[in-house]
Amino acid sequence: MSSHIPLPKERHSKSKLFVTLSALASKKREHAKVIETHPFNYQLTVIAPQNTIDVQKTLPKHVGWHYRIMLKLSDLIDPAFIANYIKRNTLIALSSNGFIDANDVYAIDGHGKLILSLCKDTYETLGLTGRQAKFPFQRNSRFIVEIDLTASCMDPSKKYFQRIRSRLDDVLGEPVEFDIGYYDAKTGSSLVFDLPGACTHQAELVVRKVPGVLVPCISEKFLDVNRQSEDWVEQAQELFEWIGLASNGSQAIVSDATDSSVCAYSVPEPNTTADLELATISGLLSPKSILSVVEELLAEAQASKTDFFACVWGHEDAPVSWGSSEHGFFVSGENMYAQAYIPRRDRSVTFQACCPWDTFS
Structure with a gap:
């Protein structure tokens, strides 16, 4: 029913x-x-x-609990980060200082997808393939870039990975404040996220x-x-x-x-x-x-x-x-x-x- x-x-x-x-x-x-x-x-x-x-x-x-930490976007695609956190259990991340209609906002959705919701200037400078957002205040003013962190092409030896890392470092290289939760994939219980600088929030x-x-x-x-x-x-x-x-x-x-x-x-x-x-x-x-x-x-x-x-x-x-x-x-x-x-x-x-x-x- x-x-x-x-x-x-x-x-x-x-x-x-x-x-x-x-x-x-x-x-x-x-x-x-x-x-x-x-x-x-x-x-x-x-x-x-x-x-x-x-x-x-x-x-x-x-x-x-969850964590608050300053990370570069390129840290999120680091092979060790992907292997230890993205593929092993469940990681959810959301940048904490942006407004979705006015700023650049970054997230990981718990299924290994990195989502970059970007203003027009950032998107055009970044140069990665994305799509126009459904809800911009003005036409062509906001864009979405999605990166599957679990895909086989996210290999440091491949050009696809190298280009993404290069563009993130060059254009979005400043540290970003994230709220991050690392959870057991089956139960959802909080797990230890032991990167340096991570502050625990119960x-x-x-x-x-x-x-x-x-x-x-x-x-x-x-x-x-x-x-x-x-x-x-x-x-x-x-x-x-x-x-x-x-x-x-x-x-x-x-x-x-x-x-x-x-x-x-x-x-x-x-x-x-x-x-x-x-x-x-x-x-x-x-x-x-x-x-x-x-x-x-x-x-x-x-x-x-x-x-x-x-x-x-x-x-x-x-x-x-x-x-x-x-x-x-x-x-x-x-x-x-x-x-x-x-x-x-x-x-x-x-x-x-x-x-x-x-x-x-």
Whole structure:
């Protein structure tokens, strides 16, 4: 069972919002694929009723640390770097000081692809083959160069490699500040990245307890939908909005703080009151570590028949969102997803939100 439905643009401020209903037991693993294909993440929040699933223990168990380091771009194509980090496990890197619509931005996507998102002047001076970006402020003002670091042609004895190294050294030879995560390829657990000058940043965990929260009841009809309808679109929009408010600990969803005369927001009905626990962990989060968190919590939730929610924020200045979908910023830069897990019905609801300048569809 699955429905991947784009909500109408007028229902989500011209940004794009996609909703996927899927069965947790399905071999398609649609809820997991959304997590696995979203490489650049900086924050995860899990929302659950208190004393049901152990979010405070599970998040730091699977999410460790990342590094900040100054590197030249040519360091990223060094044969030893490729052999020791790119090919051996999973490495994700993102330059930390650039804006995707205004500056040169560099990244490694976790699958061995080096992505250079370049301004026109840099691209023309660099002289490497690329393509025009989908979302420049002006025509022909931004370009993308992609280099597969795992390809056989990335051999120091070959002209292809020699040209890339020469151009990077000559044109982009200054050190760049990177956030780098090095992870176990199977589990997503943080591994030691032992290059000189690497500064370790431990993931930060914040736990909040919010009593008396109004939680919308997810109806059987909503979970069984097989086609889009006006009522269903409205319910989906309301659920997504509630998850966003809950993840930020908004008082607008607390029962004793809700006053219809002063608060424009009202929790969708029917709803129930619950004491919630919000656990937020921040850092450079690998997709597999997020999936490990979700899968462990899901096993606990299935045993206790507890619904819970997860919200993941992606880097707004990352060059891609999901997979190879090109990402820009424009005026908002949305690059995030939220998931509702309903184990009593073997269902998950996934919301994928991205700004207008994003090729994901």
